[in-house]
Each structure stands twice: as C-alpha cells, then as structure tokens.
Amino acid sequence: MIEYRIDRRSGVATYLQIVQQTKQALRLGLLQPGDKLPTAREVVEATAINPNTVLKAYRELDREGLVEPRPGLGTFVRRTLGNADATGDAALRAELGAWVDRAFGAGLDREDVTALMGAVLDTYEQRESAPAEQAVGGREGSG
Numbered sequence: 001m002i003e004y005r006i007d008r009r010s011g012v013a014t015y016l017q018i019v020q021q022t023k024q025a026l027r028l029g030l031l032q033p034g035d036k037l038p039t040a041r042e043v044v045e046a047t048a049i050n051p052n053t054v055l056k057a058y059r060e061l062d063r064e065g066l067v068e069p070r071p072g073l074g075t076f077v078r079r080t081l082g083n084a085d086a087t088g089d090a091a092l093r094a095e096l097g098a099w100v101d102r103a104f105g106a107g108l109d110r111e112d113v114t115a116l117m118g119a120v121l122d123t124y125e126q127r128e129s130a131p132a133e134q135a136v137g138g139r140e141g142s143g
Contacts, residue, residue: 001038002031006047014049018057026081037067037075
C-alpha cells in the first residue's frame, strides 16, 4: 500500500502531492489495477492533513480515470500508467541510483538533484523538439 509523504515547504498543494505520488506509484508499478488506496482516515492519521484534502485528491484521480470509488469498500486502482514491462527498467533504475549516490556524495541535496534532473530533462525536450520546429519554420518561409 502506498504511504503518502507531504512536504509542507514544497509550495505544491497538498492534494496535488497526493495525486502526483499516486501517479508516480502507478508509473513505477508499485500500484496495480485492483489495489486499494489507503482510506482518507488512514492518510489523515499518517500525515495530519484535512480529510477533505485526501478526498479532493481521490476525486481528481477518479476524474482522470485512474481510480474508482466503491461505496462502502474504498477507492481502488482502475488502471496503471507504467509500461507493460517494468522489469526492463531495472538497469536504468540501477544506473540512476548510482548517479544519485554520486550526486549526494558530491554534496548535492534532494532539491539540487531535482533541479538538475529537471534542467537536463528540459534540455532534452528542447533538443528533441527543435528539428520539428525548424522543419515547420522552414516550410512556412518557402511558400
């Protein structure tokens, strides 16, 4: 079962943190279709947040078709976000884990690592989208 961790200093709304952590667990295969999410009461006891916040997060996940509430039973995972072969990710996960170990060893903290990873991903996305944008721009100028 997933255990939510709320970072009150993150600037991210609490309900969004629950949504994001649930989606991450779905992507990583930690939650599978049919799994039950913790009850609002269980989340409140573990995190000391308002029960309405938990319910808002679960409604958002339901709206996105990821979970389904079953009255009297709880909220259950409807579908996953992960790829079909999560075992293929093991080598990448190991490499990334080693990189994170080196980053922390070099004195970076979690926020530094997150910022660095975000910057690298942004650069990658810009590089990947640049040829398409150039091709589109080239066609517009040639008519």
